[in-house]
Amino acid sequence: MSKPSIPQGTRDFSPAEVRKRQYIFNTLRNIFETYGFQPLETPAMENLVTLTGKYGEEGDRLIFKILNNGLHEKKEDDKVKLNDEWNKVLSKPYSSPVVTERALRYDLTIPFARYVVMHQNELAFPFRRYQMQPVWRADRPQKGRYREFWQCDADVVGSTSLINEAELLCIYQSAFYQLKVPQVTVKINSRKLLAGISELCGTPELMMDITIALDKLDKIGWDGVAKELQQRGINDEGIAQVQKVIAVAGNNEEKLAALETIMQNSTTGLQGINELRQTLAYHKELADDAWDSKVEVDISLARGLNYYTGVIVEVTTSAVQMGSIGGGGRYDDLTGLFGLKDLSGVGVSFGIDRIYDVMEELDIFPKQLNTGASVMLVNFGGANEQYALQILKTLRKENIAAELYPDAVKFDKQMKYANKRSMAYVLLPGDEEREKNMISVKNFATGKQEMLSIEECIAILGTV
């Protein structure tokens, strides 16, 4: 028999890990709820056609497709066809509904758009929802990159107000403040600014190419970007324009002012600048002074998803070598893909697996998450076991988390188990205790032990 294993890029989460992950989930959930977002869940799988074409060419390649399993092939002919088509399908990006018509969720935004279109008549717009579920990508796993990972998204659909953008910035700042992740920067940019740049270059149709090249600025430097721009068909004059734009420095307002001068002939570019200004103004009203992360205009921020149209954001921390830990933006016509026009949305996503990795590396999870706060009753068997069950019942009625060691095995073994489980208290319901209708309570941290009445015991354990 071969050793058991799990698929590449997936992980088991042991109890201590789950507790830490839940700490992150709970923190985010609280914030989302505080900002008026409502919970939503969608299926792990979607129809393939729902997903294809939404994430760019590279994205399509990374969608996990589910092989049709015969449930839908009623005729023998169809089953033969399935076999024939399967080989062809393995060569991306070709796919055929004969072989696969379902796929695993790639992100939470597209399913959300699909949901909104399907439920448009029952929703109150603007609709604010948050969603925390796993997504799957057929990517090559590496540091901070998994094939199964969780996203926590908050989106507002049905409102073009930039207050929404400002609120989402606040959500990011509040979250990383509460989680105590240090050196966080929320980078903000606008697709309209990027469009403005490509206008300046005289090649508005090459916006995506310019964007992709620009995005690599902090990785390959200006020389690398210039080289890539050249390869992507931008002439020297255009490259000079791009250089002028990325040379812009200073604080956010100084950057925007400088860009305004450069972009004076681009209506789209100016529009982008105004949107950023307004967003930052709203944000200033809403932001808490205690939040220590920076919100920074970054003209080189691109983001690959091709449905973004307005403000785009991305979150990084310089405390750890790690890709972005969150991202999002405005999409003007997401639901249009599914037939519902003129509905604008904006949203952000938290990459909680990466946030976990960052927090783990920095060792900043609260310590008390690891220590069990529970109670164990030793099983002495016979009448004592019955007595223990009665106490167990009473404790649970008092909402005290407790367990009885199920087997009347050697005392030593039971104590070792309690120790390994980091029990806070161990209760000893033995002959003497039973006869006196009392219970010996041992504090497992201090080792101190005393015999108490059941009421006294509850009073002590209730504070754990």
Next chain:
RNA sequence: GAGGUUGUAGCUCAGUUGGUUAGAGCAUCAGAUUGUGGUUCUGAGGGUCGAGGGUUCGAGACCCUUCAUCCUCCCCA
């Protein structure tokens, strides 16, 4: 899709130019100790050295193939 890394006990890893029966720490189990855990001490179990083939008198080590893993690029959270 391209490039590299590492595969030896449940886990983390030693293992010399190829040489007897492949080791350690941790973990597990048992005992010291059948009403007192953590710290000790003693002992035990546990391996087709990732898999297949080749070279050799002899392979954990060298060669080929293959699988897995982690990392980098691409792209992304």
